[in-house]
Amino acid sequence: MPKRQPRLTPICLSLICFLLLISCGQQTTGPSMGGTPAASPSSPSPSASAQPSPSPTSGSQAQKNIKLVVWDTATSGVQKEIIETLAREFEKDNPGVQIEHEGYPFDELQKTLQRAITSGKGPDIAQINNGESSMGPLVRAKLLIPLTKYDKQYGWSKKFAPALLARNMYTEDGKTFGKGDLWGVSQTGELVGFYYNKKIFQQNGIQVPKTFDELEQVMQTLKDKGVTPLIFGNLDKWQAIHLYGEILGTMTNREYLDGLIYRQGNKSWDTPQIKQAAAKLQEWESKGYFIKNYAALHSDDAWKLFAAGKGAMLLQGSWLTGDIQKAMGSNAGFFAMPPRGNKTVLHVGGVGIPYGIIKTTKYPDVAAKFINFLVSDRAVQLLLENGQLPAIKVPQSYIKPNTVSGDLYKAWNKVNDENALGHYLDWATPTFYDTLTAHLQLLLAHKESPDQFAKALEADYSKFLQQEQK
């Protein structure tokens, strides 16, 4: 193919602008701006070095024009407040930089972002959903800037647990998920576990279970005493993924689970542990450990029933901690899935949608600096003050004993120490959410055996692996 000559002009032009801005940025904001001026990761061009270096005056004028457009899912409430507070503070620390934040509902961001970037009207920084939903296709389309260089500069890989970082990684060709270059940085973390009603535990003489067996005994005891052991609502389908994922987490290991989710090493879903976990889920169902008619209960109604004291435990994610604390006060506690024997549990959870840098930006270095500010100590402080779970360990000073958030933070720190964050299983393939939720509902209704369940998952999985290899 002939070299595409016409495209060089805009690249050179943008590079020149970029160099002007970077050089002035270093003058005003000091060495923390980092990066050598010529190190634009997107478009190295020999002609750029031939340009005369800009004068300080023209440089500072240019810097006034640095505008970073940030698109994310913080449309309202606390999340919007946090990002906009951080944006204003960043502007104050970096004179001349202007951050324009726009929040979109999740679905809309996905759709708008995709069209906007491909038509060249996209933002500089955006939340890029992990995996094949957005990040994979965008990497393959070469629309993102790899952050590996900035990782070295800001030390993100030392800050975050490896298991958290891996889910923002793809190889440069966009073919392998979970390793290679870093394409995004997540501000928040997510952990699924058990909320429990302290009063109900006390009344029934129950302690927080330390092992999987104890958890099963607790549920049996509660059932025998006529108390609903576990509330979860599966009408909107996704809660069963969490419940099944937590059970599987006690039976699996990282090499296998990572391999499944990142599609490395030709793993299969048709394995004894997948079936064993499925059988366990059916066993709990048969023994009546779940709230009656859970299949017809919406997740929103489920947690409200728990808050109203209609059951002893609720399986839900860390995002509900604020609501539950508000509704139940000190009567609520949290514990993560207890282990079988001394096996580390791989907990269901993940990271908030990572912030990545769009290829079309003129200011990748400033964008990276802003992303680093989003995970700074100041940002962590803001997150914790507003009941959000940061993607890194929570400092001791924020852990208040005997509160549900305190319990959550302790569990989160332990998960980070043990590098024990597992996965949302629906990440395995683009169609997996649909396949997994449908077959979990069939499994829970005893319309499918664990064996059929495992085979159905494997059918979806192997079909996608084949397509990928084409």
Place this chain on the structure above:
Amino acid sequence: MKYSMSGRSRRYGSALEPYLYLLPSLVIFTLFVGIPTLGAVVLSLLSWDGYTAPKFVGLANYVQAFSDPIFWLSLWHNVVLIPYYVLLPAVLGLAPAAVVHHLKLRGSSIFRVGFFLPYIMPGVLIGVVWRWMLNPAFGPVNSLLGLVGIQPLGWLGDFNLALPSVGLIGAWATYGFCYVVFLAGLQKIPQELYEAARIDGASGWQEFLAVTLPGLRGEIAVVIAVNLINALKVFDVIWATTRGGPGRSTSVVVLYMLENAFNINRVGYGSVLGVIIAVLTLGLTLVTLRLFGESSD
């Protein structure tokens, strides 16, 4: 000749004039229906993830759709929903309309507003309201059934009850529309026909069969056509309640289309499903209008 010049020019004028009136809506139709429809047809011939360059694959997406069991299952669910979306609301709308009209009830406008209200409510809202009504733990429907000793049912979460539940919600949402259309139609039927029937000694039921039903032929065509379209394009109520579950027992074509086109970035395949359902809808509507329409009048 009598009509030579003036007649011809007038005829030309009257031939072009209607199109002039059609022009505004034609422009809007082209912009918002015609072009997007063509766009969908073009997309349906591509393999495209929405990000990278699309690939032309010809009819491969169509071939895939016709061999996709989930597509057929979803289409079957649309077919199962037709009685709920077409017949049931028509009957539920016609009965009160006939009664109100026949007895010349006062305050019929209150009925009209009350019955019609669900029809103009967004489907998602209807879904959310009924999710609450049918809630297994504290929903009013189960509470009422409890009064007569029926154990709480898991309406939307039950493999056997979910599709009928969704269908009944749809019937509730559309019968008000039928009521209003039928009521308007009834007012148009000449009173003399009823008087003649009565003189001939017809009973109320015979009167209904011989005068009312034939008089409503055009309205019936409209109601069936509109409700048929609703049955084929149903999505919002299901999205807000079962999301196609449990299993795939309430999956419908438009839901499957949206999942493909937007959730899993199979834009071409999603477009195929859209095109298929559009062609089906068009075909069934034409058949309905041919069977019941006023063309024979």
